[in-house]
Amino acid sequence: MKKRLYLELENCIGCRSCLAACTQCGGHEERNRNYVYDVNPLVNRQTMPLMCLHCVNPACARSCPAQAIQIHETGAVLSALVEKCIGCQNCTIACPYGIPKFDTEQNLMYKCDLCIDRTKDGIPPMCASVCPSNTLQWLTDEEIEAKQKQFNLDNGKWVTSMPYLEGETNVRVNLPGILQGVTKLF
Amino acid sequence: MQRDKFFKEIENVRHPNETLVKTHCSYCGMQCGMNLRVNTKTNKIIGVEPRYDWPVTVGKMCPKGVTAYQQTNLDDRILKPLIRDDASLKGTKEGFREATWDEAYDLIVKNFQQLQRDYGKDSLSVYSGVSMTNEKCYLTGKFARVGLQTRYIDYNGRFCMASAAGGFMRSFGVDRGSTLPWTDLHETDCLFIAGSNTAECHPTSMFRVWAVQERGGYLIVADPRETPIARRADVHLDLRPGTDLALANGILNLLIQNGHVDKEFVNNHTNGFEETKELVKEFTPEYTSELTGVAPEKIIRAAEIYGKAPNAIVMFARGIEQQVKGVDNVSGYTNMALVTGKIGRPKAGVATFTGQGNGQGGREHGQKADALPGYRKIANPEHVKAVAKVWGIEPEEMPKEGVSAYEMFGLMEQKVIRGLYLLCSNPAVSAPNLNYVREQLKNLDFMVCSDFYLSESAEFADVILPTTTWSEDEGTVTNLEGRCIKINKAQEPLGESKPDWQIHVELCERLGRGKYFSHLKTAKDVGDEFRLASKGGYADYYGITWDKIEKQDGVFWPCKDENDPGTPHMFLDKKFYHPDGKAKICALPYRPPAEEPDEQYPLRLTTGRVVYHYLSGNQTRRINFLRDMCPEPYVEVHPETAEKYNIKHEEFVRLYTRRGEAEYKVKITEAIRKDTVFVPYHFGDDKSINLLTIGALDPMSRMPEFKACAAQIEKLELKKVQ
Numbered sequence: 001m002k003k004r005l006y007l008e009l010e011n012c013i014g015c016r017s018c019l020a021a022c023t024q025c026g027g028h029e030e031r032n033r034n035y036v037y038d039v040n041p042l043v044n045r046q047t048m049p050l051m052c053l054h055c056v057n058p059a060c061a062r063s064c065p066a067q068a069i070q071i072h073e074t075g076a077v078l079s080a081l082v083e084k085c086i087g088c089q090n091c092t093i094a095c096p097y098g099i100p101k102f103d104t105e106q107n108l109m110y111k112c113d114l115c116i117d118r119t120k121d122g123i124p125p126m127c128a129s130v131c132p133s134n135t136l137q138w139l140t141d142e143e144i145e146a147k148q149k150q151f152n153l154d155n156g157k158w159v160t161s162m163p164y165l166e167g168e169t170n171v172r173v174n175l176p177g178i179l180q181g182v183t184k185l186f
Numbered sequence: 187m188q189r190d191k192f193f194k195e196i197e198n199v200r201h202p203n204e205t206l207v208k209t210h211c212s213y214c215g216m217q218c219g220m221n222l223r224v225n226t227k228t229n230k231i232i233g234v235e236p237r238y239d240w241p242v243t244v245g246k247m248c249p250k251g252v253t254a255y256q257q258t259n260l261d262d263r264i265l266k267p268l269i270r271d272d273a274s275l276k277g278t279k280e281g282f283r284e285a286t287w288d289e290a291y292d293l294i295v296k297n298f299q300q301l302q303r304d305y306g307k308d309s310l311s312v313y314s315g316v317s318m319t320n321e322k323c324y325l326t327g328k329f330a331r332v333g334l335q336t337r338y339i340d341y342n343g344r345f346c347m348a349s350a351a352g353g354f355m356r357s358f359g360v361d362r363g364s365t366l367p368w369t370d371l372h373e374t375d376c377l378f379i380a381g382s383n384t385a386e387c388h389p390t391s392m393f394r395v396w397a398v399q400e401r402g403g404y405l406i407v408a409d410p411r412e413t414p415i416a417r418r419a420d421v422h423l424d425l426r427p428g429t430d431l432a433l434a435n436g437i438l439n440l441l442i443q444n445g446h447v448d449k450e451f452v453n454n455h456t457n458g459f460e461e462t463k464e465l466v467k468e469f470t471p472e473y474t475s476e477l478t479g480v481a482p483e484k485i486i487r488a489a490e491i492y493g494k495a496p497n498a499i500v501m502f503a504r505g506i507e508q509q510v511k512g513v514d515n516v517s518g519y520t521n522m523a524l525v526t527g528k529i530g531r532p533k534a535g536v537a538t539f540t541g542q543g544n545g546q547g548g549r550e551h552g553q554k555a556d557a558l559p560g561y562r563k564i565a566n567p568e569h570v571k572a573v574a575k576v577w578g579i580e581p582e583e584m585p586k587e588g589v590s591a592y593e594m595f596g597l598m599e600q601k602v603i604r605g606l607y608l609l610c611s612n613p614a615v616s617a618p619n620l621n622y623v624r625e626q627l628k629n630l631d632f633m634v635c636s637d638f639y640l641s642e643s644a645e646f647a648d649v650i651l652p653t654t655t656w657s658e659d660e661g662t663v664t665n666l667e668g669r670c671i672k673i674n675k676a677q678e679p680l681g682e683s684k685p686d687w688q689i690h691v692e693l694c695e696r697l698g699r700g701k702y703f704s705h706l707k708t709a710k711d712v713g714d715e716f717r718l719a720s721k722g723g724y725a726d727y728y729g730i731t732w733d734k735i736e737k738q739d740g741v742f743w744p745c746k747d748e749n750d751p752g753t754p755h756m757f758l759d760k761k762f763y764h765p766d767g768k769a770k771i772c773a774l775p776y777r778p779p780a781e782e783p784d785e786q787y788p789l790r791l792t793t794g795r796v797v798y799h800y801l802s803g804n805q806t807r808r809i810n811f812l813r814d815m816c817p818e819p820y821v822e823v824h825p826e827t828a829e830k831y832n833i834k835h836e837e838f839v840r841l842y843t844r845r846g847e848a849e850y851k852v853k854i855t856e857a858i859r860k861d862t863v864f865v866p867y868h869f870g871d872d873k874s875i876n877l878l879t880i881g882a883l884d885p886m887s888r889m890p891e892f893k894a895c896a897a898q899i900e901k902l903e904l905k906k907v908q
Contacts, residue, residue, distance in 0.1 A: 013386070023811070045857050121199075129246075
């Protein structure tokens with residue numbers, strides 16, 4: 001059954017285990033490919049991961065003059081092919097989320113490939129495998145639908161369960177605020 | 187064999203020329219399951235793969251866990267014994283030369299025997315730790331008492347779990363860190379968590395904590411800081427450091443006033459209710475608020491939620507335990523569960539977040555100054571007789587009780603203790619009042635340190651013995667649930683390093699005590715003897731075989747024999763371990779911290795951890811990823827306080843107390859009380875916050891008050907570029 005990366009931003013505790021784990025995936029050359037941000041560090045401890053959302057029509061790939069960014073049959077937007085990447089950095093500018101990173105020494109772009117050597121066999125990516133807070137989860141579409149129903153909240157302030165942020169993405173996101181829709185047990 | 191809603195059947199990735207070794211993390215009490223990836227050509231550990239089939243953590247790991255494997259083959263490893271001939275270089279990294287094991291052993295034997303001839307058996311001491319297997323912890327106790335024949339052995343659990351142990355012993359008559367398995371956490375209706383920065387110190391508990399709220403349950407957090415877990419709490423009790431007992435009494439008073447007492451449970455299964463009820467009467471929300479600084483409405487709301495919750499779990503950690511009333515704090519919060527009867531059934535109970543990997547097992551089996559294997563007491567002649575029999579000595583030969591870890595430094599000052607064998611610990615960073623402690627280490631006549639890196643404490647040693655990391659030996663560990671699990675060997679010891687149990691055996695043979703040790707040829711031999719030594723004690727491990735651990739995904743103690751599956755839930759029969767079978771509700775008068783702020787030192791200093799480092803940082807500060815994420819300590823200051831001192835974000839200040847001072851970069855944050863500053867304690871040399879902390883001890887647990895002392899800040903106008 002097809003599974004997707006699903007993000008529940010409210011859960012993030014800022015441990016950056018996802019970044020440490022990213023270095024552990026076979027094809028990642030021990031470099032992490034995503035980000036965790038302190039949202040408002042002088043005020044509180046809220047943090048959020050910024051992961052590649054694996055767009056269905058990815059701006060990074062569209063902007064690439066050398067067709068170095070391939071899309072895997074699973075929908076994963078792969079890291080630049082070493083033999084094709086010309087180091088122009090178009091992709092780093094084109095991506096609305098600022099995901100692709102650039103290695104100036106190798107003159108090569110690199111980005112999250114959703115741990116393709118794991119996810120192609122249905123094994124969760126390293127980040128979602130280790131995430132201690134369940135901010136990053138690896139779920140079926142049915143499980144995600146249930147989550148979105150549970151957290152579908154639009155109270156004029158928050159929309160926690162959005163279909164997509166910009167264009168359609170393979171990764172699904174729930175913005176902070178999920179707890180506002182929960183009915184308390186007592 | 188628990189399979190809960192988080193458990194999923196997932197295959198592991200297997201790379202060519204690699205094998206996976208199932209084991210657990212080297213660090214905290216969570217003991218997350220992990221697979222170490224071992225290259226089958228080089229036989230070296232090269233990475234980590236999640237262990238999805240471990241029921242407690244289902245593949246999850248924090249950043250320390252993910253990078254733990256890097257410790258084993260790090261360039262910093264000590265590969266051969268090191269000797270330093272020039273004692274004037276003590277306290278520095280200088281002057282060590284490589285030596286053979288024989289030369290190192292000979293030098294140790296010569297000096298130890300000389301000291302004992304001149305000053306008596308008790309002139310030697312052993313200072314140990316619990317980030318190692320039960321087998322090693324057990325043998326360290328025997329090494330001190332039978333091998334060296336000294337009374338002076340204690341361990342770093344005095345800075346970690348001793349108050350929880352003391353509180354549980356008093357309340358329940360038994361000290362198992364959690365009365366229920368962690369797989370119950372997400373199914374309870376209310377978590378009351380005091381003094382635990384869970385998201386940073388035990389991160390893999392967090393998916394279960396958040397699941398309680400997702401179900402509509404409640405999270406109540408008591409902490410002077412708005413930690414990542416407090417940020418999402420339904421009620422955050424933002425108390426002054428060192429005032430927990432007032433808060434516990436205040437909530438207990440409300441639980442009683444509001445009719446949440448389980449009368450049947452209290453009458454039949456506890457003692458001390460009436461007396462306690464009288465004592466806490468005084469702790470009205472207003473008075474409690476005055477003492478703790480928490481708004482009365484929050485205290486009332488917290489008591490209402492905990493009282494109404496069908497099931498609730500009270501949890502706590504070092505925040506409440508590292509105080510001069512740590513034991514009282516533990517019993518105080520435990521009172522909440524006893525008065526409301528929310529204990530002795532699934533999804534309800536009390537738990538402490540054990541700090542060190544084997545903080546539970548390590549304190550049960552005889553490294554504590556007053557304890558023998560199986561949680562027996564040296565003061566009890568029957569207990570001594572039982573252990574002496576297993577050890578093959580006469581009961582009269584058993585050394586008497588010693589003193590606690592911090593008090594050993596006092597005996598070093600008095601020259602009662604002249605020699606030290608240090609293992610698995612780094613007191614030159616982790617002990618309080620470090621100027622004093624480092625001075626005592628320097629003045630020792632002879633010191634041996636067993637470690638795999640040159641720790642700040644090893645810098646004081648005359649001989650350093652290279653020991654193995656956790657991945658180069660096997661044995662059992664008892665995690666924070668009380669579940670005994672198996673650590674497996676993934677790689678042969680690097681260089682000439684040896685596991686500590688083997689070092690103890692070889693050293694004892696050279697000290698002429700071989701007949702008590704020579705039969706121990708493998709970790710399993712030690713394990714079998716340890717099971718026997720624990721048999722009949724409170725913490726009975728006799729039935730915990732390595733096979734059973736494998737078959738059952740770990741075994742909860744007590745487990746008395748081969749057919750006993752162990753005890754995941756404590757007190758299901760409502761029988762507690764005091765002689766009358768009842769638990770004790772404790773009447774605990776409030777007392778303030780040992781040192782209160784005054785005009786000269788107006789701020790409260792509290793210390794703690796960050797998610798990237800473990801204990802003294804001796805391991806984690808060497809791992810690139812972790813060091814990059816948190817390379818140095820800092821002081822957290824509230825913006826209003828900072829303004830008073832005219833300090834801006836990332837400026838440098840001198841922070842000082844009556845005992846010492848250090849310079850830190852300022853981190854401005856609203857997530858801390860205005861009267862409190864916080865510094866993480868993982869750093870060495872002149873960056874150690876423990877240069878400033880106080881050596882005041884809990885009268886029962888002998889735990890220092892790391893969590894509260896009085897301090898002052900001074901802005902540094904000119905700071906050299908770092």
